[in-house]
Amino acid sequence: MPTNKLDQLYRSVIMDHYKNPRNKGVLEENNITIDMNNPTCGDVIHLTLNVEDGIVQDAKFEGEGCSISMASASMMTQMIKNKDIDTAVKYAHVFSDIMLGKEIDESIDLGDLEALSGVAKFPARIKCATLAWKAMEKGLGSETEQ
């Protein structure tokens, strides 16, 4: 962990995802579209998913927001691609636990996500980080209800 509090929030992995977002854009072939915003700060995300046979085949996002929200969206799309719906939704719950500062099951490979754990120390920014995950969970939730 970096000692400077600011560096704990803005880890280099986050800045990399912010400046070079993965899966940015709109999926031409998609069967789930979710628009979500954060009414308190104006962040928006437009998420398109292509889910077939219970697997997230592809995911792309567009949006406007701070480094935390956009980096988090980038990481989220990376995490859920080629995962089944249950796993993707489980990631959303794990992510929520990370934001709450809870202990995470060590067997879960968080990959780049680990870098976002510093956000938990900045209560005002947690909503920035969770926006994309809430959008994903909502989109896949509607899928499981069908």
Next chain:
Amino acid sequence: MLSKDIRKHFPILDQEINGHPLVYLDSAATSQKPRQVIEAINDYYAYDNANVHRGVHTLGNRATDHYEGAREKVRKFINAKSTQEVIFTRGTTTALNMVAQSYGRANVEEGDEIVITHMEHHSNIIPWQQLAKEKGAVLKYVILEEDGTLSLDKVREAVTDRTKIVSIMYVSNVLGTMNPIKEITEIAHAHGAVMVVDGAQAAPHLKLDVQSLNCDFLAFSGHKMCGPTGIGVLYGKKELLNEMEPVEFGGEMIDFVGLYESTWKELPWKFEGGTPIIAGAIGLGAAIDFLEEIGLDQIEKHEHELAGYAMEKMSSMDGLTIYGPRDPDKRAGIVTFNLDNVHPHDLATVLDMNGIAVRAGHHCAQPLMKWLECSATARASFYVYNTEEDVDRLVEGLQIAKEYFQ
């Protein structure tokens, strides 16, 4: 500039945030409270607390005297003709909703027009949207000039004989623009419309005179002018208020109550249903005393100077965009800006790590953000306790953020 000694009246300013002395630049969201306001509220609860307007006992009389005394202070503060024209509300939002729900419902009909502007705060948009939807009325927006000011010609184009209500903010909470309310009121009246003024950002910063403005309604909040949260004011012309129905019904606001019919108290109490916001009104009264001891003219001058100093210093920074009028005399102590490649939330976090509190986001003005073509901005707002050193600290903080996100 005002004396730095004013800072001593604000206990909250004497602290460190993240290892740095606090620089509070978010007074447009809510101002800090001077000791005398905090003590007035404390003393009321400690020595005089009782319900008002029903006291045979001494405490009841004292509480009533303090509460009604605060109303008289507000009357003088805005130069209303009578305390009957001063209604205590929960804040600006409640006051504007009261006008929409009472005056608006009774006077706006299908096809009538309500005129507002693109710079309004949500609290001066949504009550009118709802009213327009309910009545089938037309909600019209006056578009802004390039520099974020209002042109009277565009107001003249928008206001017609079908216009029943014109509702405009005195000072923009985002652009800092000071609008020509007196002239707009004349235009509204020439077409038989009433003029509603959202004074939330004006009351803390400049001398209000409802008789000179000749507006029909004026709404403002206590907490932005050194008073507590939960108290605000609706001023209305007596002849209009007399004709209006109350919005809330219950205790305190009644004259006679029968099984199936009731009658209302006279002004202003018919609009103050339930036990009123006694401590809040007393706190607001103390805040008015505080501001008048400094002098509203002096406060306005101080803010113009600080905004001018901030804009001068900030303009020299590469990649920094300032929104709103360039002329400091056309704006109150509000500077809204964006730094290239740094989202305002990130900027606000970096500044907070350096002890500097600014607002980041859409400032409850989403239509205005759309007009500015940005989803969010950062805002520094100044008040009596801010100094040139605070501006210097802000500029240093901006430099740190810029380097950090490079």
